[in-house]
Amino acid sequence: MRLSSSIKYCWIFITDRCQLDCDYCFFKTKTQTRTLSHGQIRQLFGLLKGSRKIEFVISGGEPLLRWDLVSFLIRDIGRRYPKSSVTLQSNMILMTPEKIRFLKQHRVLLEPGIDGLGKTTARHRKGTSLRMHRLVCASTRTAAKAGIPVFPTMTVHPQDTSAMTANFKFLASLNVDRIDVHPAFLAPWMPENATDFIEHYRRLAAFSHSAALKTKLCPCYSRPMAFGHDLVVMPDGHILPNWTFLAFPKKIRDRFFIMKLNDDHIACHASRYRSLLGRYRDLFRAKKVTYREFSNLNAALAMRLWKNRRATEGFRRYREICRAVKAIDTTLP
Numbered sequence: 001m002r003l004s005s006s007i008k009y010c011w012i013f014i015t016d017r018c019q020l021d022c023d024y025c026f027f028k029t030k031t032q033t034r035t036l037s038h039g040q041i042r043q044l045f046g047l048l049k050g051s052r053k054i055e056f057v058i059s060g061g062e063p064l065l066r067w068d069l070v071s072f073l074i075r076d077i078g079r080r081y082p083k084s085s086v087t088l089q090s091n092m093i094l095m096t097p098e099k100i101r102f103l104k105q106h107r108v109l110l111e112p113g114i115d116g117l118g119k120t121t122a123r124h125r126k127g128t129s130l131r132m133h134r135l136v137c138a139s140t141r142t143a144a145k146a147g148i149p150v151f152p153t154m155t156v157h158p159q160d161t162s163a164m165t166a167n168f169k170f171l172a173s174l175n176v177d178r179i180d181v182h183p184a185f186l187a188p189w190m191p192e193n194a195t196d197f198i199e200h201y202r203r204l205a206a207f208s209h210s211a212a213l214k215t216k217l218c219p220c221y222s223r224p225m226a227f228g229h230d231l232v233v234m235p236d237g238h239i240l241p242n243w244t245f246l247a248f249p250k251k252i253r254d255r256f257f258i259m260k261l262n263d264d265h266i267a268c269h270a271s272r273y274r275s276l277l278g279r280y281r282d283l284f285r286a287k288k289v290t291y292r293e294f295s296n297l298n299a300a301l302a303m304r305l306w307k308n309r310r311a312t313e314g315f316r317r318y319r320e321i322c323r324a325v326k327a328i329d330t331t332l333p
Ligand code: SF4
Pocket: 018, 019, 020, 021, 022, 024, 025, 026, 027, 060, 061, 062, 091, 113, 125
């Protein structure tokens, strides 16, 4: 079985251990025990043989809990896929000046998990104290000062839409390059919260693209992408074709695994993979597809199996927000 020729992102969730318990974390049912083995990583590189340019994302759980594996991956990806990029997603709690130097040397992009001011961040990133928030912000500032491209994703919970501008300005004060402002996935979005999010997003777009500001609102997920899918490698070696499946209960998620990395071979769910590729082809044939739309199609597939009424209503509004965000993003330079 061959991989689809266009892989947009290869997410490597190296461990499901994490010190925090964020209420919007899309990686549900973390066991706090699993970590990818070197054998599984070797199998992954075999699977990607011949690929030229891939956007690798190293994530977790918290990847810095396994810095040995992170540094090994970064070095190996640089050797095997010199045209590819590597982004490290981290809650930054264990970031140090030495690690920042290493990331800079290997041209790694950094996506720190901060939602803005301490109050908002501590409310949703459970386990974050205000002292920890200060340390995380200091490390983020140091990384940006060292010349590492730093792109936080500012996740907005329905109850925090009115604080969007204040949180954005705070993140911009850390000297980061771009900020992806994203509505919390599968959150209970009500009509008034959705309207409020869109209005604040519109204002942010105008504000952040004023000439004086270095930090810009990131429209990347609203750009049309080439046909393909993600490779989402989980800490136990299972591979999903899109990140959204991680947010569903295990019995739903189990329906979407396309492959499994073992230490010495790869098991492929060929018929399932073919059927998903067929759906993706139909989607891409019908229109130009952005990464958000591709992800939302996958979430809708899982949602149909899940049948949770409250989540379905929230998800419908989430999709409305995504459509409005796309319309605003297309007006950005
Ligand atoms: S820090 Fe990241 S992995 Fe950990 S709970 Fe929060 S969102 Fe999830």
